[in-house]
Amino acid sequence: MSDDPVLRVDGVSKSFGSVEVLSDVSASIPSGSVVAVIGPNGSGKTTLLRTLVGDLRPTSGVVSYVGPDTDRPIGYLPQEPTFRPGFTAAETLAFYSSLLDGRDPEPLLERVGLAAAADRNVEALSGGMRQLLGIAQATVGDPPLIVLDEPASGLDPNMSESVFGTAAEMAGSGTTVLVSSHDLALVEATADTVVVLDRGSVAAIGSLVDLRERFETDSLRGVLNAVVGDTDAVAVVGGNR
Numbered sequence: 001m002s003d004d005p006v007l008r009v010d011g012v013s014k015s016f017g018s019v020e021v022l023s024d025v026s027a028s029i030p031s032g033s034v035v036a037v038i039g040p041n042g043s044g045k046t047t048l049l050r051t052l053v054g055d056l057r058p059t060s061g062v063v064s065y066v067g068p069d070t071d072r073p074i075g076y077l078p079q080e081p082t083f084r085p086g087f088t089a090a091e092t093l094a095f096y097s098s099l100l101d102g103r104d105p106e107p108l109l110e111r112v113g114l115a116a117a118a119d120r121n122v123e124a125l126s127g128g129m130r131q132l133l134g135i136a137q138a139t140v141g142d143p144p145l146i147v148l149d150e151p152a153s154g155l156d157p158n159m160s161e162s163v164f165g166t167a168a169e170m171a172g173s174g175t176t177v178l179v180s181s182h183d184l185a186l187v188e189a190t191a192d193t194v195v196v197l198d199r200g201s202v203a204a205i206g207s208l209v210d211l212r213e214r215f216e217t218d219s220l221r222g223v224l225n226a227v228v229g230d231t232d233a234v235a236v237v238g239g240n241r
């Protein structure tokens with residue numbers, strides 16, 4: 001991890017109509033680290049990630065990419081990745097690669113454990129395999145920042161672990177990985193920095209050690225419960241609209 005940030009987020013708010021979903025979010029994302037965004041359902045994780053990658057425009061505030069100058073600064077796995085039908089997994093990656101560095105996509109498929117399905121059409125992939133293809137797609141062109149929205153969603157425990165392991169390896173070689181997840185054990189095993197979102201605001205941010213100390217607990221679940229309370233209902237921002 002380096003002290004140089006790859007992304008700066010200054011006072012970002014995002015509203016849909018009259019409902020404010022993100023409120024005054026500021027953060028600095030350090031290079032070569034795994035940064036995890038956690039928080040209850042509906043707390044704004046996807047909205048934040050979509051705003052950071054430029055998929056949504058903030059209502060106010062600024063997101064600045066300040067990493068190395070490159071053809072693809074940010075790779076992104078959306079919460080529900082979609083692919084053009086009629087292409088195989090390998091052809092899908094080859095298409096993205098042809099727009100960037102033109103490198104053989106086979107190693108990317110191998111890295112996510114999808115090499116055996118390289119010639120399978122995207123419509124014929126299982127949900128988990130689509131997720132893995134989406135993760136491979138996010139890494140095409142070697143972007144300095146990779147943003148993964150719930151990458152473990154739909155994956156079996158071994159594949160989830162492998163995806164987070166890959167994220168840690170990428171961070172070890174200088175890539176920054178920003179990931180949202182509900183899997184606190186994997187976040188705890190992998191993340192250098194954790195951002196806790198609660199109803200659209202950053203309720204806490206820091207290293208795991210800092211957060212555990214600050215909230216006097218020995219687990220990330222303890223941190224989350226201390227920050228947002230251990231309720232069993234979704235907090236719906238803006239009421240029932």
Ligand SMILES: Nc1ncnc2c1ncn2[C@@H]1O[C@H](COP(=O)(O)OP(=O)(O)OP(=O)(O)O)[C@@H](O)[C@H]1O
Binds near residue numbers: 019021039045047236
């Ligand atoms: N396009 C939209 N229009 C209106 N409201 C939206 C839109 N997208 C998200 N929201 C609202 O913003 C809030 C945050 O949603 P978001 O998907 O960002 O949360 P999340 O933390 O990713 O949730 P989850 O963990 O369930 O995936 C929710 O109340 C949601 O209903």
